[in-house]
Structure formats: structure tokens, C-alpha cells
Amino acid sequence: MKNLKVWIIAGIGAGSSLLIFMMIIIMIIFNVNLNSSCDDSESAANNPTSATGASGSWEKKGSEAYNTAKEVFDFWVKKGMSGAGAAGIVGNIGGAENTGFVLDQKEIGGGSGGGLYQFTPYTKYLNDPKSDKSWSAQNQSEVVISLEPGTVKSYLSRTKTSSPGDAATNWMNMYERPSEKAKESTNGARRSAAEKFYEMFGGASITANESILGGTVDGANAGEQAQSDEESVNCGDDSTSVPGSWIWPFKSVPKSGPSLDTAQKFGNDGGFRTNSFHDGVDFGDATYNGDIHAVHGGKISKIVKPGEYGVSFYLVWETTDDGYGIAYQEFGNMDDIFVKEGDTVKTGDKIGVSRPGGQEYSHLHLGISKEKDLGKALGKSFTDDGTWLNPVDVIKKGLENSGAGD
Ligand SMILES: [Zn+2]
Incomplete structure (x- = not known):
């Protein structure tokens, strides 16, 4: 050499x-x-x-x-x-x-x-x-x-x-x-x-x-x-934006919904977590990767960093006018997140990216809660009391109601 x-x-x-x-x-x-x-x-x-x-x-x-x-x-x-x-x-x-x-x-x-x-x-x-x-x-x-x-x-x-x-x-x-x-x-x-x-x-x-x-x-x-410091990756003119409606976080998910294994599904996860309760769905980054889209319009209320709220990854917390708190989580670093606190996003706007190996636990975890207070919602992460909803049900229903997502 x-x-x-x-x-x-x-x-x-x-x-x-x-x-x-x-x-x-x-x-x-x-x-x-x-x-x-x-x-x-x-x-x-x-x-x-x-x-x-x-x-x-x-x-x-x-x-x-x-x-x-x-x-x-x-x-x-x-x-x-x-x-x-x-x-x-x-x-x-x-x-x-x-x-x-x-x-x-x-x-x-x-x-x-x-x-x-x-x-x-x-x-x-x-x-x-x-x-x-x-x-x-x-x-x-x-x-x-x-x-x-x-x-x-x-x-x-x-x-x-x-x-x-x-x-x-x-x-x-x-x-x-x-x-x-x-x-x-x-x-x-x-x-x-x-x-x-x-x-x-x-x-x-x-x-x-x-x-x-x-x-x-x-x-x-x-x-x-x-x-x-990074090049700005903005979400302004994304053609999938449909205000007020719901959409899957990845374009590759068919309208009928993602294919998920037991541990990735919402609800009883077969014993992987405390109380066997999974408070969202996991989109494995080998199958579902690329841009992560806002599943619903709202405001980016908080970007949680590792060490805050007892989590070891980055979490984007969006709250919506119609009463939902939405968690996009397990980002491995800030570079993969394209929004900042205070941003308003429309359905379909880019939240960030899930790269194979880029997420802390090799997936995007999507959680949808009836609780807009992040601390309260995270406090129920292992409790199946209705605080956390099944994101697949919520998005499917939203897609049917709005007629979008074909
Ligand atoms: Zn998960």
C-alpha cells in the first residue's frame, strides 16, 4: 500500500x-x-x-x-x-x-x-x-x-x-x-x-x-x-398525500394490509413481551423498507431520543386533530428521520426512512393510540386496556371510509 x-x-x-x-x-x-x-x-x-x-x-x-x-x-x-x-x-x-x-x-x-x-x-x-x-x-x-x-x-x-x-x-x-x-x-x-x-x-x-x-x-x-448538516429531504410535494385519510406507512403494503408473523402483529404476541402484549405492529425492514409515510395527517409533537421515556431508540410522536397519538419508532439515528418537532404533516408525507439494518430492532414499529399524551400512552405499552389500538384495523377502516389507497 x-x-x-x-x-x-x-x-x-x-x-x-x-x-x-x-x-x-x-x-x-x-x-x-x-x-x-x-x-x-x-x-x-x-x-x-x-x-x-x-x-x-x-x-x-x-x-x-x-x-x-x-x-x-x-x-x-x-x-x-x-x-x-x-x-x-x-x-x-x-x-x-x-x-x-x-x-x-x-x-x-x-x-x-x-x-x-x-x-x-x-x-x-x-x-x-x-x-x-x-x-x-x-x-x-x-x-x-x-x-x-x-x-x-x-x-x-x-x-x-x-x-x-x-x-x-x-x-x-x-x-x-x-x-x-x-x-x-x-x-x-x-x-x-x-x-x-x-x-x-x-x-x-x-x-x-x-x-x-x-x-x-x-x-x-x-x-x-x-x-x-445532511441534505434536506423534504416532504412537500409527495403525490400520496391525502389530507384527512389513512394510508399504509410503506408504499409496498397492499391495500388489503401487510403480511405479518405472530410476533409482528398487534395484541397477543405469543409471549415475546411483558404480558405478551404488543402495542403496535412491526414492519420488518427486510420486507418493508424505504420511505415511511405519515399514516394520517397531524402534528409532530415530539421526537423522543434514546434515553428519554426509558427507550433506547428514536421515536416520532404525531398527534392528530381527531384524537390519535401515532408512534413511529425504533429508528437507529436521527438521519433517518425527516421531520422535526412542530412540523405539520399530511397523510402520506415522509416521516423518515427504514433501511435494512437501520432500525434499532430491524423494523418500523407503528403504534396508534387513543391517548395523545405520550407519557400516558407509553405507560400503557404493556397493558391491553384499549389505550393502544390495532393499527391494521384503524388504517383498513380509514382506507375504506376515504376510498383512498388503491
Ligand atoms: Zn413492535
Whole structure:
């Protein structure tokens, strides 16, 4: 890899390649406009394993790469993360991000990312207010929190129980967000690297520290910043908007209703939850994914974040003039939510997106309540007393009454 880098630099340095240089500049500018932290690098996909870098193999104790990996690992543990969670992040860097743990590595092979976390573009790290421009492992990690506090917080809470491999996949889906193709080809390398780090750094003996975990990302005080930083995905002119009526949350659900297994249905779930009561329906993200539409018009009264109301995920709470409270929940991060508190939505407007692997529990949970007070409604999450209604019945009836949804 070192040789490749030298050749690239030499190629540019030769001076005859002005055209190539200009193309790189254009690519950097183009990616600034994409304004994304997404990992759009195909080079990561092409070189899924990069156990060796310019600074040696991370598997070799005492090497520079090993020490940097350990520094990143220790940083996240200090933030309250479990050994599995910290290994998941380091596994992404070592297993697929192709940095070889070179601190200021530019993406090899044409991508525009850089650094341990492959910030896209490379300058994103340098331009962040939290950056001291040192490219240290510590500071780059601080900037990750600054740029994506919602994602980091959600990941932190989620890694309390996950294995290093699952944590690596979560970090890939939540933070790296590679293309589907890159996901497929790199997931295995990320997972196995995470497992190795977990072994090497004694991850099994490190449990999440709840007290640090809770406040750690709030300290970044930028809860909404990450979202506003993303390209705005607005809901204005959606053709499925039908004021006053009801609609299924996914376009792929037929008018007759979704196909659900026992545990996904409303009501008695066969023993999965307290009192065997399921207060809504689960649209599994393997079958139903993509844009989530408002099932009914109303107002976004609250976006619950992990840690609030005793939940570990993001929840969008909509209230309607005709007396319903509607919960769209188990989002893994704020980036997947397209509305904000105070927004008015019409039936069919986009609430957010359910990506395979993007939801906290691999599904959109939709709850419809007769209770508009969120606290009271959530207080009855395990009580079948009529507070929560069967969303399939409510929507079906609404579709019949309005004649919409064909
Ligand atoms: Zn559910």
C-alpha cells in the first residue's frame, strides 16, 4: 500500500498530470456538495482487508498501527462504551476502511475520504470546529462525536448488549453507510477485524458504563446539528398525500394490509413481551423498507431520543386533530428521520426512512393510540386496556371510509 501511495504522489508530482490533478479537485468539490459523511468509497470494497498499512500490521503488538488502534479503542471505552462496541468501531477502521491506521491517510483508489474514520471529504475533519487539525486519534474521535452525536449516542446505547461482530455491522450501517455493494463485500472483514480487536484488547471484560454513557454525547451539545448538516429531504410535494385519510406507512403494503408473523402483529404476541402484549405492529425492514409515510395527517409533537421515556431508540410522536397519538419508532439515528418537532404533516408525507439494518430492532414499529399524551400512552405499552389500538384495523377502516389507497 505504501508503494501505491508513493506512486500516486509521484504521479501527481511529475507535473505532467495537471489534468488528473484538476479531476481530483473537481471530485473533492463535488463531494463537498454531496455534504455527506457516507462512505461512498468503492476502494473500501475492493480492498476489504488491510491488515498492513504504512505503519505496520495492527495485529502485531507494539506496532504503530496496533498502538493507534488501541488508542481509538480506549477513547470509546472512556466514553462509556462496552468492549464490544469499541471493537466494532476499531474493526471498521482496520477491517474495511483501508486506512492501515495511518492517522491522516487519504483514501486510496479515488475516494475523497480521509483519516481514520474516512471523513468525506477529507477536509471535513479539518473544518470541524472541534478539530485541532492534529489528526490525532483522540481528536478525530472527538470530531466524530461532534459531527454525528445522534448516531454515536444511539450506537453507544445499542452496544450495551451486542457482540463485537454485530457492533461492527451496526457501526457500518449507522456511521459508515456504504453502498449496498460495499456493505456486502466488506461486512465480513469488518466483523472479523472487530472480533480480533475484541480478543487483543480484552473487550470481554469491559462492560458499558451507564453513567458515562448517558451524558457523554449530550456534552457535544449538537443534537440536531448532524441532521441539519445532511441534505434536506423534504416532504412537500409527495403525490400520496391525502389530507384527512389513512394510508399504509410503506408504499409496498397492499391495500388489503401487510403480511405479518405472530410476533409482528398487534395484541397477543405469543409471549415475546411483558404480558405478551404488543402495542403496535412491526414492519420488518427486510420486507418493508424505504420511505415511511405519515399514516394520517397531524402534528409532530415530539421526537423522543434514546434515553428519554426509558427507550433506547428514536421515536416520532404525531398527534392528530381527531384524537390519535401515532408512534413511529425504533429508528437507529436521527438521519433517518425527516421531520422535526412542530412540523405539520399530511397523510402520506415522509416521516423518515427504514433501511435494512437501520432500525434499532430491524423494523418500523407503528403504534396508534387513543391517548395523545405520550407519557400516558407509553405507560400503557404493556397493558391491553384499549389505550393502544390495532393499527391494521384503524388504517383498513380509514382506507375504506376515504376510498383512498388503491
Ligand atoms: Zn413492535
